[in-house]
Amino acid sequence: MKKQLLFFTFLLIYLTNSTIYSQNDNFVTVFEKSNGSKTATYHQLIAYYKELATYFPAISVFEMGLTDSGFPLHLLVYNNGGKITLSEIKNTKKNILLINNGIHPGESDGIDASILLLRDLAVGKIKSPNNTLLAVIPVYNIGGALNRNSTTRTNQNGPLEYGFRGNARNYDLNRDFIKCDTKNAQAFSKLFHFLNPQVFVDTHVSNGADYQYTLTHLFTQHNKLGGEAGNYLHTVL
Ligand SMILES: [Zn+2]
Incomplete structure (x- = not known):
C-alpha cells in the first residue's frame, strides 16, 4: 500500500486533570500528582518511560541518534503484541502513527498527554489498537527542555515551569526540518524515514x-495539500 502522510498540528490548550490512575501509584505522572500544574522534567520523563518499558511488554524504548544537547533522541513504541525490535518495526505490516512532542518544550501538553496515553494503553485502560504501532518521541527539543524557566510564556495558562523554545544551540527546531543544521533534525530525518509513518x-x-478560547484547531489549506490527501482532509477530517 502506498503510504500517505497526513500532517496535523494539534493545538491542545488545556488538558483535563481528571485522569487519575489508581491501580499502580508508581505510574502516576508528574502532571497528575500536581493536579495539572507541573510538567515532567526531561530526566523525570525518560526515567518514567524506561520504567514503563521495563514493567510492560507492550512498550519498547529506543535511542535514535544524538541531539545538540548531547543526549540521545528517544523513541517509545507501543505494540500490543509485546516487545518489538527495530528490524521488526522496519518490516511490520501494521500502520505506524508517530507523535512528536516538545519541539517547543514550553508547549508541554503533548509531552504530558503522551505519557498518559502510553500508560493507559499499557495498563489496558484504553482499548489497544491491533493494526497500529504507536511511536512517540517523548521530547524532541531536549536542550530546550533542560533549559527550564517560568517567565518566557507569561500569558500561558500553566505549567509552573517549562522548557525554552530554542534548543541547546538556540535553534528553533520547527524551522530546521529542511536545513537540518541541528543534530536533532538530522536524527529526526533518519527516524522519520525509518518509520515511514502513515x-x-x-x-x-x-x-x-493569552488566548480567549480553551481550544483552537486549524487545518492546512486542503487545496494546497492536494490530491487524495487534500480531498480526505477536506471531506472526511
Ligand atoms: Zn510550537
Whole structure:
C-alpha cells in the first residue's frame, strides 16, 4: 500500500486533570500528582518511560541518534503484541502513527498527554489498537527542555515551569526540518524515514499568548495539500 502522510498540528490548550490512575501509584505522572500544574522534567520523563518499558511488554524504548544537547533522541513504541525490535518495526505490516512532542518544550501538553496515553494503553485502560504501532518521541527539543524557566510564556495558562523554545544551540527546531543544521533534525530525518509513518502528529500549544478560547484547531489549506490527501482532509477530517 502506498503510504500517505497526513500532517496535523494539534493545538491542545488545556488538558483535563481528571485522569487519575489508581491501580499502580508508581505510574502516576508528574502532571497528575500536581493536579495539572507541573510538567515532567526531561530526566523525570525518560526515567518514567524506561520504567514503563521495563514493567510492560507492550512498550519498547529506543535511542535514535544524538541531539545538540548531547543526549540521545528517544523513541517509545507501543505494540500490543509485546516487545518489538527495530528490524521488526522496519518490516511490520501494521500502520505506524508517530507523535512528536516538545519541539517547543514550553508547549508541554503533548509531552504530558503522551505519557498518559502510553500508560493507559499499557495498563489496558484504553482499548489497544491491533493494526497500529504507536511511536512517540517523548521530547524532541531536549536542550530546550533542560533549559527550564517560568517567565518566557507569561500569558500561558500553566505549567509552573517549562522548557525554552530554542534548543541547546538556540535553534528553533520547527524551522530546521529542511536545513537540518541541528543534530536533532538530522536524527529526526533518519527516524522519520525509518518509520515511514502513515500519520504524523506534531504537538504544539500556542505561542504563549493569552488566548480567549480553551481550544483552537486549524487545518492546512486542503487545496494546497492536494490530491487524495487534500480531498480526505477536506471531506472526511
Ligand atoms: Zn510550537
